[in-house]
Amino acid sequence: MNLFFMGTPEFASASLIAIAREHKVMKAICMPDRAAGRGRKVSPPDVKKVAGELSIPVLQPENLDEITVDFENLKPEAVCVVAYGKIIPSHILSFSPSGFINLHASLLPAYRGAAPINRAVMEGERKTGVTTMLVNDKLDSGDILLQKEIAIKDDEDSEILARRMSAEGAELLLKTLASIEDGSVSPVPQDHSRATYAPMLSKDDGTIDWKQPSGIIRNLIRGTAPWPGAFTKLGGKTLKIIGADFAEGVGKPGEVLNSRKKFMVASGAGALEIREVQIEGRKKMSGADFLLGAKLPAGTVLG
Template sequence: MNRPLKIVFMGTPDYAVPSLRALHDSGHKIVAVVTQPDRPKGRGRRLAPPPVKDIAVHYGYPVLQPEKVRTHAFHEAMTRLAPDLFIVVAFGQILPQRLLDIPGIGSINVHASLLPRYRGAAPIQWAIINGDRETGVTTMMMDKGMDTGDILLMEKTAIGPDETAVDLNLRLSEMGARTLIRTLERLQNGSLERAPQDHTQATYAPMLKKKDGKIDWSMPAERIECLIRGVTPWPGAYTFSDGMRLKIYKAGVLKREISVPPGTILECIPGELRVATGKWVIAIQEIQGDSGKRLPIDDFLCGCRLPDGTCLG
């Protein structure tokens, strides 16, 4: 039987939690968990721990929360731990080469895309926004580049027609945990192979900004519907009506030719508010006003009129 590997786990959001749980259950020795500092959250702006910290504390692992990993003190702390591996899952900071050189075997990352597609911070969201039919997870050996290291294992999955970024994040987090454990098993039995990425095929998934959620009604309805799913829950797809910000959570596509300007409200029928786009029609089903809550469109329109002919933008 192979000896347990000494691992430093680095991760921060919900996406990283299943991987930490899987490592805990696998019998490997987790010598420390590194995560981002507690951040203000909610209306009260109280400090809240990241999800990975919560589970690490539950398991009793030592937790480190460096504001920056590029310090002598953090480097020395990692060196003293003498790990076999760093396992990095959506940590949120880029590790310099001098840190990557510390583990005896190397550093493995669990990335939520089919590399070299969607390198960067928001691969799940951009895959949906761009209308991809397929995505997956990749384990790779880390180097000093951004998601440029050799591929170890890859698992693919179809993107469901109604999946939001929240839904897909949950599925890929579990898939990533399974793929990580398979990667470590093959590492230990000597069957793991490395495949260099084809850098000419690389695409990028930068961190989303608030402005990325603004709907351009001149786009085709199918593109707008993908945007709505891809930016849920943050920053959320939004538009304006007479200065009022409207956040759209759910919509369908009607393949109907129209001849009015994009953004024009066509009609409201039970369960749908139909809006013209650059091609076909968007049928809004769930929406939220400036100071309200997420509502089915019928309930929303009971308290806020959006007459036919109103132009959104």
């Protein structure tokens, strides 16, 4: 098929690579270059870099109306959308006979929105999945084409899970395109009464409330990786908690428990062994190394 591809971040790159192996991608459309990182250096989106390696022409409109002529002239048979970054207006959706086919990182109608992987992990879900659907002008509410369930492993965070889901999603998107070509797929309307939402993360979403049970805190640590990350305060500085396991111990919420070799913190119910941390202005280190260097007095309370 002759296609357009719309996507921006790393998550979308696997889909672009997979589709380009079996179809002709006439244009890759992604968001404009943006300033990012501590130095606020302007850098291209991952999809733009991958498209360049594949010699696919790239469009980066601020507004999709700027590229309607490309749709009119090239007449893509279908448009694949993976984490593009904006809702596509209805008048743009009319440009493709097979429709705009979106890959979403959840089992819709659950977790509609910008952060389905993070939110699923934060909620302690044991499974998630990927969905292909026909795009309409509402948020992730179009008819479902295909779905694949994916187990969430207890030891993986949202960053690691996203890599697996990106690869699984790319294969599902290829399967969907094949099904559209041979006419074997039938769109199924979503049950909107069962919809849940996964709004974009903010910095504050990473704040640890040590009064919460240890399971909820651990899910927060896993689910906010890599950004904003889960964090607390120690001596007026931000302490980022990168990894943690369940531990036995009793104390006040946020209290550093007396242990010579392990960085253990009490919560509202249970305790956590902090495996990896990063104190403000320093590099990442193991919890044990941090505890050794910080020399925290007994009874120190985080938060």
